[in-house]
Amino acid sequence: MEQRSHHSPADDPGSSDPRRWRALAVCLIAGFMTLLDVSIVNVALPSMQRGLDASPADVSWIVSGYTLTFGLALVPAGKLGDVLGRKPMFLAGLAFFTAVSVLCAVSPNPTWLVVARLLQGAAGGLLNPQVIGMIQQLFRGPERGRAFGLYGASIAISTAVGPLAGGLLIQAAGVHSGWRWVFLVNLPIGLVALVLGVVCLPRTGPRRAGKGLDLVGVLLLGGAVAAVLLPMIEQEQRAASVRWWLFGLAAGLLACFVVWETLWRRTGRDPLVDLGLLRARSFGTGSAVGSVYFAGYTGLLLVLTLYLQQGHGYSALEAGATGLPFALGSALTSTLGGRAVFRFGRPMMVAGITAVALGLGTTAAVVGHHPHGDIWLYVLGPLLLAGLGSGLVIGPNQTLALADVPPARSGTAAAVLQTGQRIGTSLGTAVAATLFYNRLATAHGDFPHATSHSLYGAAALTFAALTIATADLLVPHRADRIDRAEQRPAPARAQENPRSANT
Incomplete structure (x- = not known):
């Protein structure tokens, strides 16, 4: 069950830093803010259309442009963090994101807002690899599992709470200008996080890079x-x-x-991406599972929000509140999963994906067979089950995937992992929306069956992630080495490694 660590203490300058938990809190605040902007904007789109007289194409790019530039910036930003130091890149990304959020809020026309959203996505892509790289650098052993568990909880909460927060802001500020507060709320959060980042984040020196910039x-x-x-x-x-x-x-x-x-x-x-990362089974499998899993579970809240608002006439606030069981369940098990990943490893993650697939499938069946009345009462249980399962997947998968990655390369590795997740999210959104609208057109406005059809598609994608994770579980693992030339001899003491928890 135990094996020797691949990294000597000299390789881990931040692993015993007494400020690591305060640094983690700052990282989670910043990461939560950037991920919240993916989901909070969805419920504000009707308000943007009214306030700016935006066309459907403008509205689409307000959402999609953020995802596109976010994904494009991740890997170069991760590399810069590895080479130049994560603290300066974190603070630069956070300042950029906060400033561009204000530009979004004061947009006088749709074109301005689309351009500002493209810049905001790039800023989010610059910031997020530094968060995971900082966790990888500052924490070791079971502490890293707990840290990634908290990170997984922030992802789940930001995804589910975004529509609720957007609904509250629009209800408070009004339909015509409420969308501006969706972006302005980032200003106080960003400023506080910047001050805390300067004080709490450890200063790490830049890594000596190879010759040349890999443009x-x-x-x-x-x-x-x-x-x-x-x-x-x-x-x-x-x-x-x-x-x-x-x-x-x-x-x-x-x-x-x-x-x-x-x-x-x-x-x-020095290459942009060390291809040895992809040869390590733990990293390759974790990237595949994460990409396909994000494609599956992302469609859940999107389609459910469309159904409740368009099919049942729920307000943005009411539709957002329906996702709370998923968020609460995921937040609970994310912290528990982070603590337990070193004990249960991959079997726990397989159990979590199974619960998500069952929750999605049950939600699809309930929506299809109970189209009337207070539908939120019927989906509360399945959404809670899916949330409880999701908390055992996202954080533990990060821990397992990065288990063999040297801290000096953790920013690039995290960026590759997140790029796969962004692609998975885009795939899941496209599949869910296509299934929903195509079925809606052929069924002549039958919202319940269109929603059920789309959710079954999301469940199928989640089952694909379950298949990959189960296959990986059944095949014994051997120790992976990202780059043997850079690994120092293992220290005498043993350290528990989550990759060994196969059975």
Whole structure:
């Protein structure tokens, strides 16, 4: 059950920092704020349309533009954090995000808001890899599991609480200007987090990088990510012609990226992404599970919100409140899962995904068979089950996936992991929206069955993640080494590792 650590204490300068829990609190506040902006904007879209006289295309890009630039910025930002130091990159990303949030709030027209949202997404992508990299750097052993558990709780809460918070702000400020407060709320949070970040975050020196700046790698990977995300954004927007051929371009760009990174490293230069990360089974499997899982569970709250507002006439506040059981359940088990990941490992994560799949499937069945009355009473139990399961997945999967990643590369590794999650989120949103609207059109406005159909699709994606996780569980693991050339001899003392908890 125990094995020796791959990293010597000298490799972990922040692992015993007495400020690590205060630093974690600052990181979670900042990460929560950027992830909240993904979900809180959805309920404010009707308010934006009225207040700015925005077209449907403008509204679509207000949502999709954030996701696109967020995904594009992640890997370069993670690399910069690894090389230049995470504290300065964290503070720069946080200041940028806070400032651009104000630009969003004061937008005089739709074009201004779309551009500001693109910048806001880039700022969020700059900030988020530093959060996970900081956790990886500051915590070791069971403490890291607890830290990632709290991070998983912040993801779940931001996803579910966003619609509720947006509904409250719009109800308080009015339909025509309430959307501005959805962005202005970031100003006090960002300023407080900046002050706390300067005081509480440890100062870490930059890592000595190899020769050369890998701009070609940035362009190739950025082009590939954009080519994957753009067709899914178009599908979500129900565009007349979706450019699916971009997937072929993405495959070609990724192949070129792999060849380029290999050649770049052979010349003694520092690549954008160490391809050894992808050869480590723990990281590769964790990335796959995370991507497919985010594709599944993301569709739940989106489709349910559409159904309650359009099919039942719920207000934005009422629709947002329906997601609270999921948020509360996930927050509870995320903290417990973070503590238990070193004891139960992958079996616990498989059990969590199973609970999410059952919760999604049950919610789909309930909506399809009980279309009238107070529907929220019928879905409360299944949503709670899905939330309880989700808390055992997100944080533990981060811990398991990054178990063999050296702290010096944790920012890049976290960015690759999050890029997969962003792509999964876009895929899940596109699939859920397509199934919902296509069924709604063929069923002549039958909202319950359109919602049920879409939720079954989300459950199927979650089951795919369950299949990957179960297959990984059944095949014994051997110790992974990200880069043997950079690993020092293991210290004499043993340290528990979550990768060994296979059975």
